[in-house]
Amino acid sequence: MDYEIFELGDVTLQSGETLPNAFLAFKTYGTLNQDKSNVIVYPTAFGDTHVNNKWLIGKGMALDPEKYFIIVPNLLGNGLSSSPSNTPSPFDRNHFPQVTIYDNVRLQHRLVTEKFSIQKIALVVGWSMGGIQSFQWGASYPDMVERIAPFCGGARTWPQTYVVLDGMKAALMNAVGFDSSKLNQLTSADMRAVGRVYAGWGLSQAFYREKLYRVLGYESLEDFAVGVWENSFMKMDPHNVLAMLWTGQNADISANPSYNGDFDEALKSIKALACVMPGSTDLFCTADDNEYEAKLIPHAVFNPIDSIWGHFAGRGINSVDNNFIDDNLRRLLASGTN
Template sequence: MLQHGTDSAIKYYQLGDFELQSGEILPAAYIAYKTYGSPTNPCILYPTWYSGTIVEGNEWLVSTLKHPRRGLDPERYFIVVPAIFGNGESTSPSNTTGPKGGVNMPKTTVYDNVRAQHQLLTQGLGIGTNGEKIAVVGWSMGAGQAFQWASQYPSMVKLAVPFCGSARTSFHNWVFLEAVKGAILADTEGYCGGRYMEERGQQPLVGLKALGRVYAGWGFSQAFYREKGFEKYFGISGVEQVMVEFWEKWSTSKDANNMLHMLWTWQHGDISAQPLYAGKSRLDESAENGGRLSDRGLGRPGAGCEQDEEAFERALKGIEAKVLIMPGRHDLYFPPEDSQIEKEYMGKNGEVKVIESIWGHWAGGPGDSKEDAKFLDESIHTFFKQNGF
């Protein structure tokens, strides 16, 4: 295992040899996390998103001197921000050595991440051991984890606010992610089968630049580009400059194997693909295998059959928490129509509140849109207050 980062505010919870949903072992696994506020206050869990890091990726929604908030306020709540596997802070290809390090790191599901976070909260921080309930909020992949928490540990979650995300990766979202993955893998010379640092001593920059250009057509909406949002909000003029100064700058700052690992987790996001809810098409039928996902339950987006759709409905109906689902009006990943389906399956426990913004997926984070950040903050604050949290 490589050295941890130097940010003293980041802590590390050791999971040991952690058994995954697949049955594989993630050796010497750990979760990176940061806390805000006093542990005597009600707990809000706020997981990171695809490529996002704890401070640079998530802190924009937490109340600080730089940006006061009313929702995630450390004066009122104990806020825990855990990093997902693969983000470079928790156990990731980039910081793990040995036979199961780098490109060989075992794949992790959203279920695995949430089970690890549950262990952090209950065993590491002593939260939930006396029956107290938590709130879970998150953007994008963080929203997927919020849905997962509410379905995986229904008795522990009082409130959930997933914004610009989904409870299950759709067919359309899967296709987009195939293009993201293909951008890296097409750079065969630079990627070197995942051993680029060992063989070339650098990231596959051609592939990472291509990844950024794929993302460029998805992260922001058509309306944002039409209204020259990059010029207005970022001071960047011209489409090529947008590609280079914004998207390639972002993508080339990442580790390729980390991005592919998190992408796999995202593609396989599905709250019904867990023992509590899954039908036979998604679970290994052998009882001695402990209800792990079978090969038939992996590598497939959306509902593969009627049985899968029934399991998805069971999972959403199994949520006991009140859930405020906040899609972006022009989000190309997670459209409001998908959120409405989730709400209909959930019934009275679900509420949809659309973020009326031209920013597309970026309406949900990471804080670039000041108006949308304010709207999210006020919505979360109101939702918590209405539900006595």
């Protein structure tokens, strides 16, 4: 096992439901310095684990473990942290309680403060749903978080994003005839259609038009659809996916007692230096949505990733995009805080 477990005990979620014996799976890189000032938190995205974040961590990179103590907490529902697939009955599979981004960040805050006694975070960074978590960290703990760097992820699930996630959910619901009482019959084979639905959103029109899937070793569009989209989604547990889809569809940094749904106020309350990096051709976490958000954050720069890799400009696949993100993180970490 290449990660650690932080036991949370019985947790009362935002919904009021209790998740018994909850736990966060996490991975750390580097060493915490004496004054605990070198902390970076790097949450995982939908369907990802800490392994998927490794591409942005390394010697000589902005996220250098020889310089920083990097904590990568796994999203609730991803199969490593508390999830439908690893929680005992009666909270397993379709009976797993609804978990919000706010819940995730609150529990990550417990990990950071209770296990490591950390009071300041130099940077929270993340891709996609990891990006939403970085915004939430900034809004929930404005005096603790010095910098945030969300890329290809919004501070809430805007209507277009919601619809895309709803299409993925519908593919699973269709497998059981839209009968929610039969959801526990779902298997990983039912994820094949979900992969096909997502294939049109993860990358841009130009990516497909220019046949960039050949760069990834796929000769035809069909080979790519099967080899990447079907196969990667069929490795996921459908109940974990439904749980994460709910988390994603209901993401909003203002949907909590601190802001009572006042989204603009939540953005204005972020004190961190922010570098907001959407993918310029992202089809469902759009640059326009991020631009609106960045304008309301007092100390934000809006710096789109100029790429035809769509949402996957932030996936760690294309070296030009990777270098752009790394360069922006380097500049952000070099900048003084307020």
